[in-house]
Amino acid sequence: MAKEKSMEKEVVTSKIIELIGVTKNYDGTPAVNDINLYVRKGEFITFLGPSGCGKTTTLRMIAGFEKPTQGKIYLNSVDITDLPPYKRPVNTVFQRYALFPHLNVYENIAYGLKLKRIKTAGVDKNGNEIEVMAKYTKSEIAEKVKKALKMVDLEDFEKRSVTTLSGGQQQRIAIARAIVNEPEILLLDEPLGALDLKMRKEMQVELKAMHEKLGITFIYVTHDQEEALSMSDTVVVMKDGKIQQIGTPQDIYNEPKNSFVADFIGESNIFSGTMVGDRKVKFMNKVFDCIDDFEKNEKVDVVVRPEDVEIVSVEKGSVSGEIISSIFKGVHYQMTLMVGKTEVEIQSTKCYEKGEKVGIIIAHNNIHIMHKEFVSNVYDGYINKNNKVCFADGEFDCDVTQLYEGSYLDDEGYLITKTGEKIDLTDVDVKVEVGLKDIEIIDNDVDGDACGSIISIVYKGDHYQVIIRTDEEEEDFVCDTEYTWNENDRVSVKIPSDKIKLKLKVEEAK
């Protein structure tokens, strides 16, 4: 198992691959950004992430096809950063197999063996025994190819043309072609991506078995979280060229480090919450006990797995709502509960019909709290009949034409779209986003558009971060300001209309 290098304290002797500060830029933009990671000998490690997260680039740097822009790669403590691929004891199974079309199955598998030089005992001209580099003999090659074909269950396929093979068979030949060279590390670049579901499941099991049998290190790249969780010893979750989390599949699933990992690793409910006390978090307008200790008033992401939500009667529930959808999924029912304006995904073996009113409880150890990278205030709001946006106990001037590209308002206040369609925006639900620096705090509770009290002030080096909580809805405005305020000050806020970013809710659902 691997850990992020910075966190690692104990001495680990069996690191086979180590990446230190590895960055890869393409035309100035980083595909991989300052990665630190090591892989232990014999482990099955998976790089998991959405497309464009840098997982394949990382793999290609280990294979030697790409050179890091910065940083070093070590193999068994030897710097291999500048070593060409053909000198690395590493073999790759390519995404679309890359079997040589002009060679048959035997020739494909034997390709690497024919090039290999092995140390054998020889005799120099003085009769002394020396070590010489020799090629494999023809019969040795034939034997190894046969063994490799047996390993992938394709005996007697030697003479076949690779173009006549099915996708699954090509996949096996590609694996055989790589493992026949007895590499120290096998790299697999989304090897099962082109196979159908059933075939993929079978190959997962076989690859896992092969890993155990061969005992070599597997580095696997995939965007399929289920594949990653079921096969790996260690999962490295990546996003935007950065490692989000490294851990065992269980760690990653049960203790995701941030909302991205939680969301990517499986279905989860991610709520915006606020810490309101010692191990108490408020979300869905209700205070829950939790086991994570965070600072009071910190904005956090709360992750709850759908299977960890327990349905009870309305009276017994911490919160309650109405089931708005219920779908049978084989083993369980997938239900959506509407609590106020928040949707909660629930998985249960017991079925509740659409329209039923139920309560839910969530055990305190099933509430996972994560730090939130707080960059802007986000609210649920709606447009009123004066084309102003209402959110957080206030009514704000805004530019509603940003909801439709190329639109304008007519004299009566209707929105005319680019295509000439006339839209009445009254009561349209919107997502409102306001930057931390765009909120102006006014020293009285009359002149602003919404008012409340200051509940927290934190000094952030060159500015203060102030949180203002509104009176009725108890929504928070987080603002960066140069001025000092005091806790419990009554204030109001003003936001310039061009700083209010609006998004249609329907659009977001897409």
Added chain:
Amino acid sequence: MKGLRFSRKDLCIPYGVFLVLFVVFPLLLVVYYAFTSKTGQFTLENFIWFFTDGTSLKNLFYSIGIGLITTLFCLLIGYPVAFILSKIKSAKKSILLLLFIMPMWINFVLRAMAMKEILTLVGLFGKYNYLNTIIGMVYDYLPFMILPLYSVLIKIDKSYEEAACDLGANSIKVFLSVTLPLSTSGIISGITMVFLPSMSCYVISDTFSNGKVTIIGKLIETWFGPGDNWNFGSVIALIMLVIMFVTTLITDGLSKRTKTREEEL
């Protein structure tokens, strides 16, 4: 109305008429002339003349020789060019490709004349007629070699070369064992496009050797023109046709063999 409706087949009519008038009919005429004497009697004398008369046969062999050497040099120069062009990633690529293709936009007689002036300038012209002819041919036909090679090389999936490198091959071995075999179809079509025309294009040989080198195309022209013996001319034309047919058969066979391997990958 119904009787006037066109079906898709009817679109073939213009080409069918063209084919009969300008290909089938002239071909039949050539066959007729080849097997008849001046007075119109059936005879094999014309063929016997071709194979016993020393000059004609000699010209044929020289033509094949010039064609082969031209093709070889075009391949030796054209392959590296096409290979390098296919590997360039930047925006420079299209400009470079244009530089190699642009000569094709200029009238080839004009090009030949220009090259002749250069050869005169360096003092080669008039001294080495065969060398000059081959220089002219290579110069004129090089783009026809580069283009098919380039279009095949650019299509070879990069992952084949990466796989070979990954399995332990250095760049030379990668080229010899993967890139070269996978570009066979480009080599074959390049050869076809250079070898056959270079055997018969007498404008180039005339220009570069001042009329001293006679290739098979020139011979045909002579018999139909000043020589005034359509029967002899037709025999040579027919023999040319057979050579071309055989060459096409061989290259087709080769490309089919490589194609079955390339299919679907």
